[in-house]
Amino acid sequence: MSISFIIISMIILLGAAAAVSFSNLIHCALSLAVAMVGLAMLYLHLGAEFVGFTQVLVYVGAVSIVVLFAILLTRPAPFSPGVHVPWHGRVTGILVAGLVAGMLVGAVLGTPLTSHVGQRVITVKQIGMELMTTYAAPLEIVGLLLTAALMGAVILAAPENGEKKP
Amino acid sequence: MIQPLHACLILSSLLFCIGLAGVLARHNTILMLIGVELMLNAANVNFIAFWRYGAWAGQSAGVMFAIFSIAVAAAEIAVGLALVILIFRHVRTTSIDRVDGMKG
Amino acid sequence: MLGTGIIRGLVVTARNFLGSFYDRRRFVTVFYPEQKVEMPERFRSFPFLVYDGEDAVRGLRCVACKICEKNCPPQCIYIVQQRDEKGKPLKHPAVFDLDISVCMSCGICVEVCPFDSIKMDKVFEVAESARFEKLLFGKAALSKSNAYYRSVSPADAGETDARLEEEKKAAAAKAQAAAQKKSAAQAQEPQ
C-alpha cells in the first residue's frame, strides 16, 4: 500500500460518496465523473493501462454525458410538490449498506490471501489477440448486446407516433 | 501492514456499499442508476486487483472481464436512462415513490 | 456537387490572400490617423456659423432670428438675442449654443436660414472626454470665417457667395433707385 494508492482511494471514495449524497443532481453526475477518473487512475496504478483509458473514454466521455443529458431532460415541473423522503427510509438504507460493508470488510480481512509482487503488464496487442481468439464469442455477444441496447434505447426514448413533442 | 490485494478488496467493498447506500436511500431513479454504476465498478476493481496481485500469472481473464463489464455497463446505463426518460414522460417525475401505478 | 465547391471556395480565398500583397486595388485599407480619405463634396457633420471679414463678432451673419432654433428637429440649438442698454433687441445673438451630442446632422437649419449664416461643417473628429460640457459648443467655438467655409465646401460656398453678391447688388441698385426716386421727388416738390 503506497501513498499514491491512498490518495487514489480517497478520490474514488469521496467522489462516490458525493455522487450519491448531493441534493443537486448535476453535482451528483459530476462527482460520478470524478469517481470514475479516480477508478481509471487506480487501474493505471495497477498496470492495466488499456482498461484505465477505456474507463475514462466510456465513463467520463460517454456515461456521465448521457446521465447529464437525462438529468436535464427530466427536470421536474415548476411548483410540483417536492418529494418527501421519509427519514426512516434513508436511515434504513444507510444502515443496511453499513452492515454489508462491515460484513464484506470482515470477510476480506479474514481471508488469507497472498499478493503477487512485481510488475504485471498486459499490452494492447495481447488484449487484441485474446479478444479475437479465446474471447471471440463473448466479443460477438457484447457487440450484439450493444447494438440491441442502442436500438432499444432509441425506440424507448423516441416520441411515439402522434404524440406531440414535450 | 495490510497487503495490497486486501487494500484493493476493501476499497472495492466500500465502493460497493456506497453504491448500495445510494440505491437504498435515494428515491431518484437517475441517482439509483448512478448507485448501480458504482456497484458495477466496485466489481471491476476486484477483477483488476485479482489480475494484478493474484498468484496465477500469465492469464488475462481479469482484464478481459473488466473490459466486457465496462461495455455491458455502457449498454445498461443507455437503456436505463431511456427508461427513466420514458417514465418521466408518463408521470412527470423521476421519483421512484410516484411510479406506483402497477399494483399487483 | 461532391465537395468541389469547397475547393473552388478555397481557391478564391487563396487568390485574395496572394492578391492583397501585390494588387493595390484589392488592398483598400487606409491607415486612418495618418492617412485620411478625401470626404465627398456633400459630406456634412455638424453646423457652424459663418462670419464675413476678419472679426468673428462683428462679421457674424447671424441676426438671432431663431428660425433655426424653431425648426431644429432634436432641438439642439439655443439662441438668446442681444439687447442694448435700453432693452432694444439687436440683430446679433448674445448666446448661440449647439449641443452636438444631440444634433443629428440633418441640415434643416441650413435649409431654413434666410441669411446663409449657418452652414454644415466637415469636421467629424469631435470626440471629447466629457459628455455634457465639452460637447456643448458655444458661439465662439461655432464661429468660423467665410474663407474656411470656402475651403471645406468650395462649390456650395461659391454659389452662396455669388448669390449674396447678387443680392447685395440688387439691394444697392434698389437703394440707388429709391434714392434717385427720392431725389427726383425732392426735386419736383419745390416746383
Added chain:
Amino acid sequence: MNELFSEWVRRAVETLSEMLRNPDQAPVVGKAFIVSVFPEFLQGVVGAFISIAALISVFGGLFALLTLMERKGLGRIQNRPGPNRVGPFGILQPVADGLKMLTKEDIVPFRADAFLHFIAPVILVMMSLLTLAVIPYGRNMAPIELDSALLFFFAAGACTELAVFLAGWASRNKYSLLGAMRAIAQMISYELPLLLASFSAVLLVGSLSLVSIVDSQGGFMLGVLPKWNVLTPWGFVGFIIFMIGAFAESNRSPFDLPEAESELIAGHLTEYSGFKYALFFMAEYIGMLAISGLAVTLFLGGWHAPVPFLGWVPSYCWFFAKLLTLACFFIWVRATLPRLRADQLMALAWKCLIPLSFINLGVTVFWHYSAAWSFAMALPARWGIAFLALAVPYTFLARQLGTKKTFARRTYRFAE
C-alpha cells in the same frame, strides 16, 4: 568541490558539442544531461518536469504565433492588413492581447455556480495539454511512450466535453447551456468518424502506440515517394475524414456552431471574461494544434522527411513544419467556408462520414491483404480496386447529402 565542478563543466561542454554535432538529437541529449545532474531518486520527476516545461513553452509560443497568424492571414484574405500597430508589422499583438486579457475584470454571474464556473476552463486547458503528452515530436522525442497512446489521446479529449458542459451549465445562462449542449452533441457525433479514420492507420500497423505508427511510415517508395499513409487510397480518404472530424472536434469554423455568435452570443463562453476567457481561447488553439499533431503523426509521416536528400534536417523541424502547415490550413478553411446549420452538421457526420469511414476500414483490410499480390500489374490493380471501392460509395453518399431543390434566380427590387 572544485573537482566536482570542473567535472560538471567538462560534461556540460561535452554535451554541448554533442548537441551541435548532432542537432537531430539535441533536445534528447540536453534533457539527459540535465537529468543526470540530479540525484537518482529525483531523476524521474525532473525528467517529467523538463518535458512539461518544454511542451508548455513550445506550445505557448505556438499559440501566440497562431493567434497572430490567424489575424494576419484572415486580414489578408479579406483584403486588409490585420493587426499592424503593436511592434513592427504588429508582431507584438499577442503580447498586447495577453496583457489585455489579464487585466480585464473577472465577472462571475450572480446565480452561477462559482466553483464549477472557475474549474471548467482549468479542466479544459489541463485536458488539452494532456493530449500533447503522447505525440512523438521527433526521433526519440515522445514525452511519454505509451502502449495505448492513441486511446490516451481520445480519453483526454473526451474529458474536454465534460469541461464544456460544466462551463455551459455553471454559467446559469440559457445561451451558455444551449451552446454547451450543441458542443457536446457535435463532439460526440464527430468522435466516431475521427476514431474510425484513425483506426485504419492502427489496423495496418497493429499497434495503438503512436511511436510505432510513425516508425512504420519511414522510408521511401521507388526511392522518392515517402511511405506516408496519406499517399495510399485508404490513407487519403482517412486523412480527409480525420481532418473534417478534427475541425468539428476543435469547434473551429465551419463547425463553430457552439459559439455561433449570430445566434448564441458566444455559446458556453458567454459568461466568461478576463483570464478565464483567455484560458478557453488557449484550450481551443492547443486542442487544434494537438489534433493537427495527431493528423501529422497518423497520416503525414510524423517527423519523417518528405524527400530523401533532406534527411539531414532535424526530425522535429519536419514535425513542426507539417504542424504549422495544417494550422494554416485550419485558418484558410475558416476564412473560406460559412457555418453549417445544426441539422446539416449531424447529417454530414451520421449519413456521410461514418458510413464512409466504415468502408474505408474495409479498404484498409483489403490493402493489408493485397500487399502480398505479386503479379505484374499488382500495384495499379490494388489502386484501382481501392479507388472504386471508395469513390462509388462517396458519390452516392455525397449526392444524397446535397439538396435536391433548385432555387429560382434571385431578383432584388432595389438593386440594379
